[in-house]
Amino acid sequence: MELTDLYREVILDHNRHPRNFGHLDPADGHADGHNPLCGDRLSITLRNAGDRLEELRFKGNGCAISMASASLMTEAVKGLRHDEVETLFQQVHGLLTGTAVPTADLGKLAALSGVREFPVRVKCASLCWHTLQAALADAASGHAAPVEPVSTE
Numbered sequence: 649m650e651l652t653d654l655y656r657e658v659i660l661d662h663n664r665h666p667r668n669f670g671h672l673d674p675a676d677g678h679a680d681g682h683n684p685l686c687g688d689r690l691s692i693t694l695r696n697a698g699d700r701l702e703e704l705r706f707k708g709n710g711c712a713i714s715m716a717s718a719s720l721m722t723e724a725v726k727g728l729r730h731d732e733v734e735t736l737f738q739q740v741h742g743l744l745t746g747t748a749v750p751t752a753d754l755g756k757l758a759a760l761s762g763v764r765e766f767p768v769r770v771k772c773a774s775l776c777w778h779t780l781q782a783a784l785a786d787a788a789s790g791h792a793a794p795v796e797p798v799s800t801e
């Protein structure tokens with residue numbers, strides 16, 4: 649099987665059977681994201697345990713890339729320390745924008761590397777990560793302020 653076929657399989661699988669789909673209640677942090685270019689919408693809720701992201705769920709609707717990316721992300725970040733989440737985001741961003749090559753530690757997230765051939769899709773794939781950052785910021789602030797929806801524009 650070609651690597652690109654394998655990547656396509658992973659995207660299709662996560663789009664059809666999204667992992668960690670739903671809504672956490674109660675949650676420590678929550679944020680909504682919107683990609684107006686494509687119409688993708690995401691809502692992320694999460695719970696922390698100390699400096700670790702203990703649990704998270706996403707809900708939303710959008711294109712296959714946005715949904716698969718969110719599903720893959722939830723699997724990849726669950727249980728990580730917050731600084732590890734940030735490091736992973738930088739790696740994924742490099743992967744999506746073509747400034748980094750897939751590395752073994754990215755695991756299934758490497759399936760998103762095909763997105764770099766479609767620049768308009770990069771925002772679809774990165775929406776969940778921006779929304780996760782906002783949800784982590786919301787948790788860090790203790791829901792101090794209402795969170796503006798994240799927009800990729």
Ligand code: ZN
Nearest residue numbers: 686688711772
């Ligand atoms: Zn999209």
